[in-house]
Amino acid sequence: MCIGKLPTQKLGFAKNETKFCRTVYTTTLTQTEENYLKALLKLTEESAIPAVGTNELALHLGVKPATVTDMLKRLRDKALVSYEKYGKISLTDNARSLAIDVIRKHRLWETFLCRNLGFSWHQVHEIAEQLEHVQSVELIDRLDAFLGFPKIDPHGDLIPSKDGVFHARPKRTLSMLGVSQTAVMVGVGDNSASFLQYVDEVGLRLGMDIWVKGIQPYDALIEIVIDGKSITISQKFAAQIFVGAKLADQEFLDLGLDREGDL
Amino acid sequence: MCIGKLPTQKLGFAKNETKFCRTVYTTTLTQTEENYLKALLKLTEESAIPAVGTNELALHLGVKPATVTDMLKRLRDKALVSYEKYGKISLTDNARSLAIDVIRKHRLWETFLCRNLGFSWHQVHEIAEQLEHVQSVELIDRLDAFLGFPKIDPHGDLIPSKDGVFHARPKRTLSMLGVSQTAVMVGVGDNSASFLQYVDEVGLRLGMDIWVKGIQPYDALIEIVIDGKSITISQKFAAQIFVGAKLADQEFLDLGLDREGDL
DNA sequence: AAATAAAGTTAGATTATACAAACAATGTGC
DNA sequence: GCACATTGTTTGTATAATCTAACTTTATTT
Ligand SMILES: [Mn+2]
Ligand SMILES: [Mn+2]
Ligand SMILES: [Mn+2]
Ligand SMILES: [Mn+2]
Numbered sequence: 001m002c003i004g005k006l007p008t009q010k011l012g013f014a015k016n017e018t019k020f021c022r023t024v025y026t027t028t029l030t031q032t033e034e035n036y037l038k039a040l041l042k043l044t045e046e047s048a049i050p051a052v053g054t055n056e057l058a059l060h061l062g063v064k065p066a067t068v069t070d071m072l073k074r075l076r077d078k079a080l081v082s083y084e085k086y087g088k089i090s091l092t093d094n095a096r097s098l099a100i101d102v103i104r105k106h107r108l109w110e111t112f113l114c115r116n117l118g119f120s121w122h123q124v125h126e127i128a129e130q131l132e133h134v135q136s137v138e139l140i141d142r143l144d145a146f147l148g149f150p151k152i153d154p155h156g157d158l159i160p161s162k163d164g165v166f167h168a169r170p171k172r173t174l175s176m177l178g179v180s181q182t183a184v185m186v187g188v189g190d191n192s193a194s195f196l197q198y199v200d201e202v203g204l205r206l207g208m209d210i211w212v213k214g215i216q217p218y219d220a221l222i223e224i225v226i227d228g229k230s231i232t233i234s235q236k237f238a239a240q241i242f243v244g245a246k247l248a249d250q251e252f253l254d255l256g257l258d259r260e261g262d263l
Numbered sequence: 264m265c266i267g268k269l270p271t272q273k274l275g276f277a278k279n280e281t282k283f284c285r286t287v288y289t290t291t292l293t294q295t296e297e298n299y300l301k302a303l304l305k306l307t308e309e310s311a312i313p314a315v316g317t318n319e320l321a322l323h324l325g326v327k328p329a330t331v332t333d334m335l336k337r338l339r340d341k342a343l344v345s346y347e348k349y350g351k352i353s354l355t356d357n358a359r360s361l362a363i364d365v366i367r368k369h370r371l372w373e374t375f376l377c378r379n380l381g382f383s384w385h386q387v388h389e390i391a392e393q394l395e396h397v398q399s400v401e402l403i404d405r406l407d408a409f410l411g412f413p414k415i416d417p418h419g420d421l422i423p424s425k426d427g428v429f430h431a432r433p434k435r436t437l438s439m440l441g442v443s444q445t446a447v448m449v450g451v452g453d454n455s456a457s458f459l460q461y462v463d464e465v466g467l468r469l470g471m472d473i474w475v476k477g478i479q480p481y482d483a484l485i486e487i488v489i490d491g492k493s494i495t496i497s498q499k500f501a502a503q504i505f506v507g508a509k510l511a512d513q514e515f516l517d518l519g520l521d522r523e524g525d526l
Numbered sequence: 527a528a529a530t531a532a533a534g535t536t537a538g539a540t541t542a543t544a545c546a547a548a549c550a551a552t553g554t555g556c
Numbered sequence: 557g558c559a560c561a562t563t564g565t566t567t568g569t570a571t572a573a574t575c576t577a578a579c580t581t582t583a584t585t586t
Contacts, residue, residue: 131394
């Protein structure tokens with residue numbers, strides 16, 4: 001059997017392997033370390049935060065700033081972040097690559113959970129938080145193939161490719177649209193179960209066409225029309241709905257949707 | 264995001280829930296604790312060992328006996344084992360139930376990996392060692408349904424049912440058969456990749472009919488006939504091949520085999 | 527530029543898991 | 557029933573990850 005050495009393991013940095021167009025120093029991170037790297041990647045590249053600080057990271061990870069300072073020193077010793085006292089924090093190239101792999105795993109598992117096990121999009125994030133730490137390249141490659149190499153996850157987030165290409169969708173939100181403009185819903189800015197369930201209640205779905213019928217001058221409430229129905233939403237809510245160009249056919253398939261209308 | 268609190272968590276023993284015919288005190292075990300419980304269950308109920316000791320456990324888990332002694336004290340404090348200094352070790356009813364759940368998860372994941380992701384039976388154990396610790400009852404129930412409620416895993420081991428019924432197959436081995444006896448291969452006593460690959464090489468498969476053609480009086484080498492082919496195997500090897508009655512139809516399906524011959 | 531607020535660090539403690547080395551108990555052979 | 561081997565425990569140490577409380581540095585505001 002042999003008990004799980006993963007969390008309490010000594011690290012070796014010897015081996016390295018070349019994947020497609022990038023070299024990854026194969027090391028074994030603890031789950032905690034993976035979570036720190038993932039948080040750093042998200043804060044530096046997915047959110048609009050200019051420079052990530054200890055407090056920000058601590059908040060995101062649900063730990064105290066003192067803990068983060070400590071961890072940062074250890075991550076620096078392992079050449080995973082570049083950082084010095086009171087200075088700003090950034091991932092090394094190698095760590096960025098490792099973080100991308102974690103996000104890739106997270107989103108592929110979420111896709112599996114929704115598409116094959118029938119979970120709703122508000123249930124999968126918590127479970128994927130655990131599955132993302134399972135370490136087997138073979139596993140994730142086969143899962144990817146099993147799913148038909150999906151491009152987006154159930155929340156509309158882009159799934160990094162095997163060779164480590166990671167980019168976030170441009171963050172245009174529903175709250176940025178003016179009256180009489182139309183757009184397609186392509187993502188959400190909040191993956192919490194409560195928010196996603198609220199989105200379900202409102203009737204919004206990824207891939208849906210949205211028409212901004214009006215905006216109240218007094219309180220900025222937005223009236224949108226989806227599926228021919230008129231609905232009123234708040235600015236706060238609209239700021240968490242990402243909009244963009246019409247989804248590609250592949251993306252429609254990834255979401256398990258029918259392209260309504262044509263054919 | 265919130266980092267994985269699972270491994271380093273304070274434990275609460277307050278809540279309890281009733282499943283089918285058993286009451287389980289819902290607690291959160293660390294991966295390490297789960298591995299100790301699983302090892303204890305396997306040693307006490309699946310192997311022929313009369314009483315489990317610290318050395319035995321240490322060997323099985325790949326740690327030193329001192330570590331086991333330490334852990335046993337902590338498991339006792341949490342009412343997971345009954346044990347006193349120099350005395351013998353046993354799982355409490357509650358811990359047994361928890362251990363069975365881990366084994367259930369392990370075997371369901373192994374089934375998924377073989378059947379749906381195309382892994383070979385020698386590759387899945389290591390990966391399942393990690394997947395078995397993912398904590399979501401909903402997940403495992405849905406996986407079970409997705410797989411069609413399989414009864415046996417890719418190694419022929421029985422999958423515990425949701426209501427916690429766990430039993431091992433009677434351990435009749437190929438080495439126990441006499442000359443001219445026949446039997447069906449139903450399992451293996453060693454799940455290591457190296458052994459399973461050797462079994463593949465030899466040509467043995469679960470569900471196969473085996474005829475013991477002869478046994479050498481001098482060195483006890485066994486000559487068996489499978490699929491019309493004659494093969495010579497050692498006693499050591501034969502002792503790790505479990506034999507039994509013909510597989511049930513359901514079990515054939517679980518293994519993804521065709522019942523050759525009829526129909 | 528000084529005062530205050532915010533952000534970040536350090537020191538000291540805790541828990542989980544592991545090890546090695548020294549020690550203690552148990553069991554077996556004669 | 558003692559000698560010796562086996563088995564199991566204790567003690568002391570280590571690392572990973574966390575906290576609180578006290579402290580320091582940097583940023584903002586007047
Ligand atoms: Mn997610
Ligand atoms: Mn995570
Ligand atoms: Mn296994
Ligand atoms: Mn395990």
